[in-house]
Amino acid sequence: MPTLRVTKGNKIWDIEFEGNPKLQAVLAEEGFVLPLPCGGTGRCGKCTVEIDGNLSTPTSAELRHGKRLSCQITLHGDADVRLPDESPIEQIQTEGFDTQLQGPPMEGRYGGAVDIGTTTLALKLYDLQKGILLTSSALQ
Numbered sequence: 001m002p003t004l005r006v007t008k009g010n011k012i013w014d015i016e017f018e019g020n021p022k023l024q025a026v027l028a029e030e031g032f033v034l035p036l037p038c039g040g041t042g043r044c045g046k047c048t049v050e051i052d053g054n055l056s057t058p059t060s061a062e063l064r065h066g067k068r069l070s071c072q073i074t075l076h077g078d079a080d081v082r083l084p085d086e087s088p089i090e091q092i093q094t095e096g097f098d099t100q101l102q103g104p105p106m107e108g109r110y111g112g113a114v115d116i117g118t119t120t121l122a123l124k125l126y127d128l129q130k131g132i133l134l135t136s137s138a139l140q
Contacts, residue, residue: 001016001017001018002016002017002018002054002075002076002077002078002079003015003016003017003078004016004017004023004026004075004078004079004080004081005078005079005080005081006027006030006032006081006083007080007081007082007083008032008082008083008084008085009085013030015030017075020074020075020076021074021075022040022070022071022072022073022074022075023049023051023055023070023071023073023074023075023079023081024036024040024047024070024071024073026075027070027081027083032083034046034047034049034070034083035047036071037117037118037119037120038071038119038120040071041061041071042059042061042062042065042069042071042072043061043119044118044119045061045064045065045067045069047069047070047071048065048067048068048069048070048084049068049069049070049073049081049082049083050068050081050082051068051073051079051080051081051082052079052080053075053077053078053079053080054075054076054077054078054079055068055073055074055075055076055079056072056073056074056075056076058072059072105128105129105130105131106128106129107128108128109127109128109129110125110126110127110128110134111125111126111128112124112125112126113126120138120139121138121139122136122137122138122139123136123137123138123139124136
């Protein structure tokens with residue numbers, strides 16, 4: 001069975017896998033979190049890793065970014081990957097701790113908040129009379 005050797009800082013893990021999975025899937029299954037703001041499409045280039053071994057050839061997204069991306073790499077056999085010591089978690093956040101609006105009721109019935117990011121559009125819909133969050137969503 002092929003093995004993925006993961007190095008992060010001064011720690012090393014050996015992970016066995018079957019078939020030809022995506023690197024990101026194997027890492028996530030073992031609890032290693034890399035940022036995926038684009039949802040694994042290769043558009044953002046933020047899941048960069050240093051890797052050697054029996055791998056897929058670089059995709060057009062990887063060639064465009066000039067680096068290997070964990071969301072694009074398919075494992076074909078033994079490989080060694082080096083992860084950054086600190087991985088900022090840059091996932092899409094649509095929920096927060098404070099879902100109620102502060103202050104007196106506002107004019108109108110509904111209000112929205114829009115966050116236009118590099119690769120994502122996040123939306124929130126509020127009931128302005130009750131001051132509560134009704135729903136939220138994110139699009140990539």
